[in-house]
Amino acid sequence: MCGYFANIDLTPEIIEVSNQLGLTLPNETQRAYQRQNFNAxxxxxxxxxxxSAMWWYALKSSDNGFVVDERITSFNARDLTKPLWSEAFKLRRGLVFASELGESQGKQQYLMQSKTGFAxxxxxKDWIQVDGSVTRSFAVITRxxxxxxxxYHSKSTPLFxxxxxxxxxxWLDPAPLxxxxxxxxxxxxxxxxxxVYPVKTYRSPDSLLPPFELLRD
Structure with a gap:
C-alpha cells in the first residue's frame, strides 16, 4: 500500500467489533501517513x-529520542521471513481499523473507500530509551x-x-499464529x-469520475 489510510467515520461494523474487543475508538477522523504517528x-x-505509534517500523536513536531511520523503507512489511519482520510477526502483531486507504498504479492515485470499514x-516494536521511556513503531503487513x-496497485496487497x-x-495474541x-x-x-476513486491526492479526493467497484472475495 502507498502510505495512507484513514478511519473517517466509525462505521456500525467497526463500533460493534471494537466494543466486543473492549475498546472505545477515537470518535474523530484518524488519518495516517507514513513517517507519522497514528493514535489508535x-x-x-x-x-x-x-x-500511539509511528508508522515506520525501523527507528534510530537521536538527540531527540528515537526517530525514523530513512535508510530502511519500513512502513510496509512484505517478506515476513526477513530478520527485520520475523520475530515481530511471531509475537507482536497488531491491527488498525480504517474506512479508506490510498494506492497508486504508475502516476495514477486511487482512493479506496469501504462503507463497512476493515482491519x-x-x-x-517498542524502542526503549535509557530513561525507560518507550517509543512504539509499526508496519502494515502486505502480501x-x-x-x-x-x-490499482500491482506490487502488493494489504493484509485485510x-x-x-x-x-x-x-490475531493479537502474543504467541505463534x-x-x-x-x-x-x-x-x-x-x-x-x-x-475506488481515481484522484489527484488522497487529502483532497475531488474525483470527477464515478468510482470503480471492487467487491470482496
Missing part, C-alpha cells in the same frame, strides 16, 4: 488496548498481489482481516467491498 494502533498485552494486520486488487472479534483477538489464520497471510483476501 490496537495490540494485546494481557488486555487489548490502543496506543489491517500490522506488526509493531503478494491479489489479482483484482492489483489493478475480517471484522470478527474472535479472529481479531486470536493460530493455524486457521494463515489463510489471511498466505494469500491476500479482500474482506470488504471498495468504491
Amino acid at each position: 494502533l490496537v495490540t494485546k498485552s494481557g488486555s487489548i488496548s490502543q496506543s 489491517l494486520g500490522c506488526i509493531y 503478494p498481489p491479489h489479482k483484482r486488487y492489483s489493478e 482481516l475480517p471484522l470478527d472479534a474472535d479472529v481479531l483477538t486470536r 493460530y493455524t486457521d489464520l494463515n489463510q489471511y497471510v498466505e494469500q491476500a483476501v479482500l474482506t470488504t467491498d471498495f468504491d
Whole structure:
C-alpha cells in the first residue's frame, strides 16, 4: 500500500467489533501517513488496548529520542521471513481499523473507500530509551498481489482481516499464529467491498469520475 489510510467515520461494523474487543475508538477522523504517528494502533498485552505509534517500523536513536531511520523503507512489511519482520510477526502483531486507504498504479492515485470499514494486520516494536521511556513503531503487513486488487496497485496487497472479534483477538495474541489464520497471510483476501476513486491526492479526493467497484472475495 502507498502510505495512507484513514478511519473517517466509525462505521456500525467497526463500533460493534471494537466494543466486543473492549475498546472505545477515537470518535474523530484518524488519518495516517507514513513517517507519522497514528493514535489508535490496537495490540494485546494481557488486555487489548490502543496506543500511539509511528508508522515506520525501523527507528534510530537521536538527540531527540528515537526517530525514523530513512535508510530502511519500513512502513510496509512484505517478506515476513526477513530478520527485520520475523520475530515481530511471531509475537507482536497488531491491527488498525480504517474506512479508506490510498494506492497508486504508475502516476495514477486511487482512493479506496469501504462503507463497512476493515482491519489491517500490522506488526509493531517498542524502542526503549535509557530513561525507560518507550517509543512504539509499526508496519502494515502486505502480501503478494491479489489479482483484482492489483489493478490499482500491482506490487502488493494489504493484509485485510475480517471484522470478527474472535479472529481479531486470536490475531493479537502474543504467541505463534493460530493455524486457521494463515489463510489471511498466505494469500491476500479482500474482506470488504471498495468504491475506488481515481484522484489527484488522497487529502483532497475531488474525483470527477464515478468510482470503480471492487467487491470482496
